[in-house]
Amino acid sequence: MVGALALSISSLVVGSVATIVAPTPAYAASKKSSEKSKKGKKSKKDLLKGVKVKKKVDKYTWAELAKISDAMTESGSRKAALKIAKKYKLCDKKGKLDGSQTKRMTLSKGETSVRIVGFYHDDLSDGSGKAGITWQFVDGMCNLYYYASLSSDLSGNIQLMDGALQDLASGSYLPSDVAGRLATVSVKTASMDSIRSGEAVSSDKKLWAPSAVEVLGDAEDMSGVNRDSEWMANALNAEGTQYDLFKDQGLSWADQKGAFSDFPTTWFYGYGYSGDDYEQTGGSLKLRDGARPQFFDDQYSDDTACITAYRSLYVNPEDPDATVGNIAVAIGMKGDSFCGRYTATGNDTKVIQPLFCLTAVNDDSTAEESNGISIQDSVDNYSWKDLKVIADEIAAAKDEESATGIAKKYHLVDEEGHLNASSYKTVKLKSGVESKAYIAAFNHDDRADGKGKAGITFMFDEVAPLKAAMNKDGANSGGWKDSDLRKTLNKQFIKELPSDLKKNLVKVKKLTNNTGVTTDVSSVTETEDTLWLPSAVELFGKPGIESESEGLISWQPDQVAVYEKEGDWYQYQITWPSEGANANAAAMWTRSCDAAHSGAFITYDGSALDSGNGNATTAVFPGFCL
Structure with missing residues (x-):
């Protein structure tokens, strides 16, 4: 494709107020936030009313999973949240994740899956506590098009990543029963301005890319680090703590392959600037004024060239002061014997596997219909008996418009009434x-x-x-x-x-x-x-x-x-x-x-x-x- 923007980072803050934050202990819970969350909120019992235990994560509706997540938030502690997760079979009996806790999701371009990566991990931006469940897309959501020479201060590159995630969250790409329940969380990222201070910048997000430490764990464990530059590990650690799934699978800076080898090989959208957005100025390409990145019809699978982009900057451990400026990536080439999980970006296909959390917020959609059928978010989650009841209701519809409305109500079709x-x-x-x-x-x-x-x-x-x-x-x-x-x-x-x-x-x-x-x-x-x-x-x-x-x-x-x-x-x-x-x-x-x-x-x-x-x-x- 002609024209795209280089993918390197200066700051992840776009149009929001930045807050400098230091590294925080893993799974730390704020007493103040816990107390605040108990005021004016429904009890856990009320939140979970009507939510029955299912054998598999995929059998829950998004409405039910959002309610379970809110109940975990309201529980006020990680221990209590894990008790809820175990009760609803979102993890094993010991509270561990193994990558099998997945749920299918239908995008505007096809079907993908998301997996649970953590419990009681991410801070909700309203100060009400920790989001109960954090999810990650198994496939790449979008491929980022870039031009390495366009942004001397690298700020345009991170705007590209951030813009892609914001547009995914606000557009019609995600199913409405997910998009309408996305929680806003506080995400911390080291910027070009903060990284040498060993600090990160906080901003509010509904979709975000993982940081290196959220996948690999404590950056102090990185080998070959020049210890004269202590800011490097501090800055990476300021970006969060390792998610449960990657910790449970033993992924670390020392062991970067084998534990979690299912890299994405598919993406659903392309994102960047079109060729018409560029102009030649003094022998070099420049973005035209008012140019705005957009999604392109670019669904594709590639087993040999996909790499996953972090939101972290890449810093050469041996010489940190000389190399700040590129986005870090995790190589995911199937046939490559080298599986580095923290390395500098190159010209490979960079895909984003976003993370997200859910909240129910006045959501009553788990109520049963008068015919006793609980509305599911996919056809596959209904029994054949339930589908026969729905089929009879459709057959009794007075016209095609009414029949389509019934199909939409039960999520047999998309919001536009299409299969x-x-x-x-x-x-x-x-x-x-x-x-x-x-x-x-x-x-x-x-x-x-x-x-x-x-x-x-x-x-x-x-x-x-x-x-x-x-x-x-x-x-x-x-x-x-x-x-x-x-x-x-x-x-x-x-x-x-x-x-x-x-x-x-x-x-x-x-x-x-x-x-x-x-x-x-x-x-x-x-x-x-x-x-x-x-x-x-x-x-x-x-x-x-x-x-x-x-x-x-x-x-x-x-x-x-x-x-x-x-x-x-x-x-x-x-x-x-x-x-x-x-x-x-x-x-x-x-x-x-x-x-x-x-x-x-x-x-x-x-x-x-x-x-x-x-x-x-x-x-x-x-x-x-x-």
Whole structure:
């Protein structure tokens, strides 16, 4: 990308009042703050009302986790906070973290995870005490674009990092149930002006990058330090104390690899200035007046060049006075034998893994609906029984707008009413195969019993739950209706489904060419199916069928009308016949016959439709309704 700003630090304070602070003891609790937090606040019992203990962190809603965090704050001590964490299974029985305490989060660009890194650690900026839980993104949230020569005093570089985090917190990048609950904490960072005094600057943040000591521990333990410059260790230590997760995993200045090796290899956004923001002045590049950094569509994965940026300055331990001025980074290259966790920045891809805390603040969103369903923050956290109740509510909606409103209320879609990366539920078959069933549509398929629409339609994706031939004899006469695979799905495979899913399935009507080779639209007839495959038009839609220039149908103009009658386009589109646990397939079946070729059915390869011999073993991604 053309043009970006160098990533080095002078000060992390942007538009806020700075306070100089000295190093503080680990987990120190302020008696004054504790007393203040008890005034005018709800009791722990009230805060945790309605929050039931879950088996995994991921099963809690963000509203519930915010309430648990506030209860830990109100507890007034780290010991009491850990007791709450253990009760709600946010750590092991000894109060330790091992990196498995994660929760999924759906961003505007896709799905990621966050992990718990600490308890009762960060100071809330309002003086009410310690935030109960601190989280960190597992993936990189954004890649920072830079130009090394642009900022002689380096102040512009830290504004870039700080701007990225502020924009992430205030924009529409995070889910609203997280963004609306972000707590403001006091974050301490050594600036160019304070570092040689061994001090740090305090500023208020909702998202922040970790410091070196928050990951590696006491800087006094750093080897090879020139002890004539005591300010170096003091300044780094002024930036906080080590988080529980990294301490529990044994990460230190002496042991910088092995203990915590899952570096980020993915980022979701790019952040920086565009090429138009620069101008040539006297033979060098300069930012134009009024230029403002922005996010770019830059989701990417790179296993060999990602490094994680700290908010700390890098200081060469052997000669501190000569080297202040660059941001410190933790190298995270998968294939690199060197895994230094505190080193100078280079030209590698720098990603930020922000930290954050939550607060409930007058949050009553854990209340149950009148139907007894507790609102979750992702489809996967509902039971199939709950989803069936929601599906019935959607089916009873008076119009599409009302149905979408119900889906939004239960977080089945995003704030704009669109299906997204978290609109799925995990399905573990009795065979042990684990796949995902994504919501494909609402009020789309007609119930076979004549009682209107099925509320929710799902389709398997990512991992094929099985592979099979459409017909063992290789024929396509009789179409989907008489196919072996239809019988396999509805008589054999259905037994592999979890019992709570199976008993909530709704049989629906599906339209398909049940003749074989034909140009006659009357060949499209109805079947009643509990499990079924999507048709070509349900995947592509009529516009896609008519413009499908690279695949089979472009060579079959006389059959287009037959394909177009086999249903309606789903909102959700299968993206690829995934090579999962038992798939390894180059294509997936649709239920559509190849209406121009005997013995063949239409397949989908992730981008176009093709023709496959009916007796070929091919990936199967069934659909079903609730």
